[in-house]
Structures are given as structure tokens and as C-alpha cells.
Amino acid sequence: MDSPSRSSVIIIGAGISGLSAAKVLAENGIEDVVILEASDRIGGRIRKENFVGVSVELGAGWIAGVGGKESNPVWELANQSGLRTCFSDYSNARYNIYDRSGKIFPSGVAADSYKKAVDSAIMKLRSLEANHVGEVIEPPCLPKTPIELAIDFILHDFEMAEVEPISTYVDFGEREFLVADERGYEYLLYKMAEDFLFTSEGKVLDTRLKLNKVVREIQHSRNGVIVKTEDGCVYEANYVVLSASIGVLQSDLISFRPPLPRWKTEAIEKCDVMVYTKIFLKFPYKFWPCGPEKEFFIYAHERRGYYTFWQHMENAYPGSNILVVTLTNGESKRVEAQSDEETLKEAMEVLRDMFGPNIPNATDILVPRWWNNRFQRGSYSNYPIISNNQVVHDIKAPVGRIFFTGEHTSERFNGYVHGGYLSGEYKSS
Numbered sequence: 001m002d003s004p005s006r007s008s009v010i011i012i013g014a015g016i017s018g019l020s021a022a023k024v025l026a027e028n029g030i031e032d033v034v035i036l037e038a039s040d041r042i043g044g045r046i047r048k049e050n051f052v053g054v055s056v057e058l059g060a061g062w063i064a065g066v067g068g069k070e071s072n073p074v075w076e077l078a079n080q081s082g083l084r085t086c087f088s089d090y091s092n093a094r095y096n097i098y099d100r101s102g103k104i105f106p107s108g109v110a111a112d113s114y115k116k117a118v119d120s121a122i123m124k125l126r127s128l129e130a131n132h133v134g135e136v137i138e139p140p141c142l143p144k145t146p147i148e149l150a151i152d153f154i155l156h157d158f159e160m161a162e163v164e165p166i167s168t169y170v171d172f173g174e175r176e177f178l179v180a181d182e183r184g185y186e187y188l189l190y191k192m193a194e195d196f197l198f199t200s201e202g203k204v205l206d207t208r209l210k211l212n213k214v215v216r217e218i219q220h221s222r223n224g225v226i227v228k229t230e231d232g233c234v235y236e237a238n239y240v241v242l243s244a245s246i247g248v249l250q251s252d253l254i255s256f257r258p259p260l261p262r263w264k265t266e267a268i269e270k271c272d273v274m275v276y277t278k279i280f281l282k283f284p285y286k287f288w289p290c291g292p293e294k295e296f297f298i299y300a301h302e303r304r305g306y307y308t309f310w311q312h313m314e315n316a317y318p319g320s321n322i323l324v325v326t327l328t329n330g331e332s333k334r335v336e337a338q339s340d341e342e343t344l345k346e347a348m349e350v351l352r353d354m355f356g357p358n359i360p361n362a363t364d365i366l367v368p369r370w371w372n373n374r375f376q377r378g379s380y381s382n383y384p385i386i387s388n389n390q391v392v393h394d395i396k397a398p399v400g401r402i403f404f405t406g407e408h409t410s411e412r413f414n415g416y417v418h419g420g421y422l423s424g425e426y427k428s429s
């Protein structure tokens with residue numbers, strides 16, 4: 001017989017996928033579920049932070065995949081919850097590409113280079129059946145000029161969707177909306193969980209959600225699972241749903257007894273982790289061009305991905321005087337390792353290249369560190385996109401009583417919030 005402290009299911013992680021799994025279990029009458037979350041909050045990679053009085057999204061910012069044949073559950077939830085969003089189209093960025101002397105490339109030149117890069121990537125991807133978007137641009141077709149490098153960066157590191165010939169945007173739509181709500185994207189998670197995680201007074205049901213519980217070991221057998229946390233607590237259950245990110249699975253944070261089978265660990269190793277960093281800069285006044293068509297702009301530098309992609313927050317937060325610059329992978333890791341003062345200095349040099357020497361210094365900077373966060377180890381999964389569906393299948397497949405969920409287990413929408421949501425429902429995602 002089960003001991004009294006044994007629950008039906010332990011869910012590891014209180015991000016969108018973990019909470020979505022908890023919701024489905026609750027809806028199916030399985031109430032004795034315990035969620036163990038390593039950090040002191042719910043949300044995971046959906047995370048708002050107050051930056052000089054403005055609620056900014058350090059993690060997910062867009063609700064992607066809107067307006068298609070299938071309805072996106074996250075978009076539905078946003079509408080039901082009255083979350084404020086604004087339409088945001090970064091394809092305009094290609095018409096605002098600055099060179100190092102502050103000149104904007106003529107729109108015809110930029111559009112042509114962009115189209116050529118997309119067409120050639122799609123063609124190569126189809127003919128070579130490359131496994132990763134990244135492979136398509138490896139030598140011998142390595143771009144050389146700063147504008148080519150900038151476009152290459154945007155295409156492959158930022159708008160991967162442009163060159164994804166898979167179904168990502170077929171059923172769900174192509175439109176994206178930026179969350180622009182003081183309550184943050186994470187408000188959706190609170191709304192989603194209100195029936196099973198909170199009392200009617202809004203207090204957390206601490207029998208169900210346990211924060212600051214870093215899972216370090218999962219023992220599993222035919223009889224059930226035993227989960228041990230860093231603070232020495234032990235939890236027992238019939239099943240575990242593990243929603244930690246692919247980066248965490250690749251790290252040694254959680255050990256398994258017995259170890260996971262080889263097919264599983266090999267699949268986990270095969271999935272790349274993307275690091276994506278939004279750096280926020282606050283200015284005393286605006287010096288950049290405004291208007292929706294100028295919301296995004298690009299800096300073309302001979303170093304790929306060097307402070308390339310910029311966005312002003314005037315559409316989302318009018319009057320905030322905040323700029324956001326996005327870095328990825330190597331540049332993200334480099335910046336995470338240096339002081340924020342160094343990053344500020346670099347960013348200001350880039351802005352002065354684009355807008356001249358007289359612009360004011362930023363008064364504040366916020367640099368999220370997703371790579372060095374041991375509960376994340378990156379921003380999202382970056383899968384083989386054409387072939388090898390077996391990899392995602394294996395990553396998702398249960399091992400005995402351990403079930404795996406999270407955006408990285410979504411076959412169609414990995415990397416996205418709606419991928420996380422659907423994966424938690426454990427339906428076709």
C-alpha cells in the first residue's frame with residue numbers, strides 16, 4: 001500500500017509545461033500532485049522583471065503562431081485573461097540596417113540580400129536535407145560582408161522560422177504579438193493555475209507547489225519513484241513528470257538511479273541548446289527613429305551577431321525610453337561572463353556608430369543570464385529540423401515511470417511557449 005506521503009504524481013518544474021501537465025491532471029481528477037520547483041517562483045523561462053519602473057520580459061516576450069487554422073491555446077488564454085499585447089512585425093528590420101558609419105543600407109539592397117539569403121537557405125535545406133538551419137550556412141557559403149553577416153544572423157539565430165520548411169507555422173499562424181502588460185506574460189500562468197494551485201484568497205496551496213526544491217536525484221523502479229532534493233527532502237510518488245529544460249537534462253543537476261538508458265541520453269545530447277539574451281538599456285530620452293515601421297533595426301558589423309538586433313519599446317511601453325538588443329549563443333555566453341559595465345560600454349559604442357557621438361549614455365542596464373542559470377542552462381531547444389524526428393520522439397518517450405515534458409519535447413513547436421503548453425497536455429504537440 002502507498003505510504004500517506006506518497007502522491008500520485010510529482011511534477012518537476014513550474015514553467016508553462018509543468019503547470020499545463022498539472023492542469024490536465026487536476027481536470028482528470030488527479031488531485032494529489034506535488035510540483036517541485038527549484039527557483040522561488042513559477043514561470044521558468046516566462047519571467048518578467050521590473051526594470052526602472054517598467055515590466056520587461058527577460059524570457060519569452062512574443063506570443064507566436066497566431067492567426068492560423070489551429071487555435072493557439074496560449075493566444076486563447078491571453079485573450080481570456082485580457083492580457084495586453086501589441087502586434088509586432090520584425091520583418092521591417094530588414095529595411096533599417098545600419099552600417100558602422102551610421103548609414104542605412106538602401107531598402108532595395110537590403111531586401112534583395114534578404115530574399116536571396118532566404119531563398120538559398122530554403123533551397124539548400126530542402127536539397128541537402130540538412131539537420132540544422134545552422135548547417136545550411138556553414139562554409140563554403142559563409143557570408144562575408146557585414147550586411148550579409150547581419151542578415152545571416154537574423155535569419156538563422158533570430159527568425160529561424162523564415163527558413164524552417166517544417167510545419168511550425170502551417171497549422172498555427174505566422175503572426176506574433178508582443179506581450180505589453182505590466183502583469184507580465186507570467187500572468188497567464190497564474191490564470192491557468194488559479195483553480196488548482198491557489199486558494200480562493202489567492203494564496204499558494206503549499207501542499208501542491210513547493211518552491212526552492214532543487215531536485216538532484218530521481219530513483220525509479222517498477223514500484224514507483226523517489227525524488228530527492230538538494231535540501232535533503234525526499235518525496236515519493238507513482239510517477240514523475242520531468243519538465244526541466246534540455247540544457248538541464250544535459251547538465252549533471254539531476255541524476256537518475258538507475259541511469260537513463262543509452263537511447264535516451266544520446267537523444268538528449270543530440271539536441272542543441274540556443275542561448276538568446278535580451279539586454280535592456282534605459283535612456284534619459286529617445287534618440288532613435290520611432291514609429292512601428294522603425295521598431296526594429298539592425299547593426300551590420302564584421303563580427304557576426306555583435307549587437308546586431310535592436311528594438312525600441314515605444315510601441316509596447318510608450319515613453320519608456322528603453323532599447324533592447326538581442327544576442328545569441330557565443331555572444332550571449334561572452335556577455336554573461338563579463339561585467340554589465342563592459343557590456344554597457346560595448347553597446348554604447350555600437351549605438352554611437354549608428355546614431356552619432358552625441359547620444360546620451362544609458363542610465364541603466366539589465367543583462368539576463370540564461371546560460372549561467374543552473375535551472376535553465378540556455379534559452380530553448382534547437383532541434384534537427386528536417387530529418388531525424390526520432391530524436392525528439394526519444395527525448396519525449398517515457399522511461400519507466402518517468403515522463404518527460406517541456407518545450408523540447410514538442411514535435412512541432414519546440415522552443416515556443418505554446419510548444420511547452422501543448423507538451424504538458426501530453427497530446428500531439
Ligand SMILES: Cc1cc2nc3c(=O)[nH]c(=O)nc-3n(C[C@H](O)[C@H](O)[C@H](O)COP(=O)(O)OP(=O)(O)OC[C@H]3O[C@@H](n4cnc5c(N)ncnc54)[C@H](O)[C@@H]3O)c2cc1C
Nearest residue numbers: 013015016017038044045060061062215379406407417420
Ligand atoms: C530569452 C528567451 C526568449 C524567448 N522568447 C520566446 C518568445 O518570444 N515566444 C515564445 O513562444 N517562446 C519564447 N521563449 C521560449 C519559451 O520561454 C520556452 O519555450 C518556455 O517558456 C519553456 O517552458 P517549459 O515549461 O518547457 O520550461 P521552463 O519554463 O524552463 O520550466 C522548467 C522549470 O523547471 C525548473 N527546474 C529546472 N531544474 C529543476 C530541478 N532540478 N528541480 C526542480 N525544478 C527544476 C526551472 O526552474 C523551471 O521553472 C524564450 C525563451 C527565452 C529564455
